[in-house]
Amino acid sequence: MRTLNVALGDRAYPIHIGRGLLDRADLVLPHLKTRRVAIVTNDVVGPLYLHRLCSALEAAGVQVSAVSLPDGEAHKDWATLNRIFDVLLAERCERSTTLIALGGGVVGDMGGFAAACYQRGMPFIQIPTTLLAQVDSSVGGKTAINHPLGKNMIGAFYQPRLVLADIETLNTLPGRELSAGLAEVIKYGLIRDAEFLGWLEGNLERLVAREPDALAHAIERSCRNKAEVVAADETERGERALLNLGHTFGHAIETGLGYGEWLHGEAVAAGTMMAVELSRRLGWLSEVDVARVAALFERAGLPVYGPKLGVERYLDLMAHDKKVEAGRLRLILLRSLGQGVIHADASPAEISKAIEARCR
Ligand code: NAD
Numbered sequence: 631m632r633t634l635n636v637a638l639g640d641r642a643y644p645i646h647i648g649r650g651l652l653d654r655a656d657l658v659l660p661h662l663k664t665r666r667v668a669i670v671t672n673d674v675v676g677p678l679y680l681h682r683l684c685s686a687l688e689a690a691g692v693q694v695s696a697v698s699l700p701d702g703e704a705h706k707d708w709a710t711l712n713r714i715f716d717v718l719l720a721e722r723c724e725r726s727t728t729l730i731a732l733g734g735g736v737v738g739d740m741g742g743f744a745a746a747c748y749q750r751g752m753p754f755i756q757i758p759t760t761l762l763a764q765v766d767s768s769v770g771g772k773t774a775i776n777h778p779l780g781k782n783m784i785g786a787f788y789q790p791r792l793v794l795a796d797i798e799t800l801n802t803l804p805g806r807e808l809s810a811g812l813a814e815v816i817k818y819g820l821i822r823d824a825e826f827l828g829w830l831e832g833n834l835e836r837l838v839a840r841e842p843d844a845l846a847h848a849i850e851r852s853c854r855n856k857a858e859v860v861a862a863d864e865t866e867r868g869e870r871a872l873l874n875l876g877h878t879f880g881h882a883i884e885t886g887l888g889y890g891e892w893l894h895g896e897a898v899a900a901g902t903m904m905a906v907e908l909s910r911r912l913g914w915l916s917e918v919d920v921a922r923v924a925a926l927f928e929r930a931g932l933p934v935y936g937p938k939l940g941v942e943r944y945l946d947l948m949a950h951d952k953k954v955e956a957g958r959l960r961l962i963l964l965r966s967l968g969q970g971v972i973h974a975d976a977s978p979a980e981i982s983k984a985i986e987a988r989c990r
């Protein structure tokens with residue numbers, strides 16, 4: 631098992647990464663306020679892993695309640711959030727009860743938001759079961775649900791007390807979901823870790839083949855990068871925005887096609903290629919750099935071109951992004967491979983050309 635720390639002063643917390651962690655109640659117990667937990671999971675993950683987690687906790691003398699949500703992003707809404715509160719109240723959970731989210735990013739975001747709200751805040755633990763959740767959404771304290779008018783628009787910053795990433799849970803993950811998680815893994819290399827980027831170029835097939843040692847290394851390195859960024863800028867006033875590389879273009883793809891058509895990581899990969907192309911046009915990256923990034927995404931089974939939505943439609947959708955400030959589009963671009971920058975000065979004409987070049 632590998633352990634990292636997210637350095638947030640008196641709210642610091644550990645991330646444990648390893649195999650068989652679902653059975654390790656001993657890792658959970660020190661972070662509980664009382665021997666009482668409520669587990670939030672969903673109808674896909676619950677049947678696979680809930681029993682093991684419950685058994686381990688109950689054997690350690692913990693009283694467990696559980697709620698299973700319908701699967702999917704479409705249920706990341708108020709009505710489903712309320713089902714969590716229904717169970718917490720019906721089972722008389724207290725403010726000292728710990729909420730454990732067992733699942734992918736949807737369950738983690740909803741569980742975290744429920745924990746932030748229930749009785750004005752109860753302790754929270756993340757047990758992420760997708761690669762995306764293990765390298766990204768479970769770390770950093772962003773929680774949210776969607777509103778019909780916008781994704782992740784209702785939420786809170788609320789940090790967990792512990793993150794347990796059991797890499798064995800990834801064995802049941804559909805291949806497409808694994809690939810989507812790899813988009814975020816590659817992102818860390820691109821924005822701030824050139825050495826890791828080199829490691830990825832040498833080891834990507836091992837990740838696709840789910841080799842445990844390779845996965846553990848990639849998850850650890852990704853979490854280390856995210857933890858450093860979050861510790862420096864918890865509420866995204868500056869550096870944390872770098873984590874949005876490819877996301878403004880990507881959100882346009884997700885919204886433009888209708889949610890669920892492309893996975894988030896797929897849209898981020900194609901969106902990152904647009905950001906990379908724009909960086910090349912600004913003279914920061916070479917043709918060779920662009921080809922290197924594209925090759926990495928392709929080896930991960932990810933798209934390197936966006937759908938042809940029309941440049942106007944892209945620009946319109948991008949203008950609605952959360953990353954717009956005072957009407958200016960703040961894009962994350964690359965100064966070099968391994969060095970992201972926040973750039974608010976690209977002209978619509980330049981942005982359009984980059985989009986056009988990376989649509990097919
Ligand atoms: P997800 O939670 O929908 O999981 C993907 C699919 O895999 C689902 O069908 C899920 O039920 C299933 N699944 C989960 N674990 C499994 C396992 N071990 N075996 C088999 N199937 C499994 O999607 P995701 O990609 O994990 O997360 C996406 C969500 O995360 C989005 O809502 C996004 O907004 C959010 N997110 C949040 C942050 C953050 O900082 N809070 C960061 C990135 C993404």
Ligand code: MG
Pocket residue numbers: 766814877894898
């Ligand atoms: Mg993302």
